[in-house]
Amino acid sequence: MVELKKENLRKEILKKLRDISMEEKERKVKGLKEKLFSSEEFKKAKCVMFYVSKDYEVDTHKMIDESIAMGKKVVVPITLKEEKTLRPSELRDREKELVKGHYGIHQPHEKHIRPVPLKEVDLMVVPGIAFDRSGHRLGHGGGYYDRFLEKAPPTVFTVGLAFSFQIVDELPRHDTDIPIGKVIIT
Numbered sequence: 001m002v003e004l005k006k007e008n009l010r011k012e013i014l015k016k017l018r019d020i021s022m023e024e025k026e027r028k029v030k031g032l033k034e035k036l037f038s039s040e041e042f043k044k045a046k047c048v049m050f051y052v053s054k055d056y057e058v059d060t061h062k063m064i065d066e067s068i069a070m071g072k073k074v075v076v077p078i079t080l081k082e083e084k085t086l087r088p089s090e091l092r093d094r095e096k097e098l099v100k101g102h103y104g105i106h107q108p109h110e111k112h113i114r115p116v117p118l119k120e121v122d123l124m125v126v127p128g129i130a131f132d133r134s135g136h137r138l139g140h141g142g143g144y145y146d147r148f149l150e151k152a153p154p155t156v157f158t159v160g161l162a163f164s165f166q167i168v169d170e171l172p173r174h175d176t177d178i179p180i181g182k183v184i185i186t
Helices: 002-019 022-038 040-044 061-069 144-151
Strands: 047-049 073-080 085-091 098-100 106-108 123-126 130-132 157-162 182-185
Touching (some): 022 040, 085 106, 085 144, 123 144
Parallel strands (some): 047 073, 123 157, 157 182
Antiparallel strands (some): 073 085
8 A cells, every 4th residue: 555655646746847947947956966965964064965956956066066166076976786785986067977877877987987875975865755744765766775775884965956846745755765864855
């Protein structure tokens, strides 16, 4: 029953994400970036892990580029399909180092893989199709981020970025779903 509810909600929100106009999306992403970059968690972070966004997700590309330009150590995930989890890798140049990996997600080319221990990450920007007010998130259903977040030390602050229509009162969830620390909304 939980899976059916999740799948229906996933379809509903994905449609809204795909239907948003480019102008509105750019405006909202700019607002999210300003809120993230002005947060105390971001200001204090020396090492920030971003997801590399797909076309329909909250766009993290400029955030990644600006964070690198600010001198922050930027880390992105490499998908380990066999283990169904993620591995953090430092990214120094988004445009030159990324290639399309599993599930169409861009990740560092094998010659640009620079593993970073999870304990070095101060702030992790976590993707989500939907979020609820208590920090639970609905992803694509593979459980990669939940397994990854389970291993994160308590020193890693987790944050989601969401458009207002991605926020629901309460998400259907399993015991294995890991909540995040904060959701920034625009």
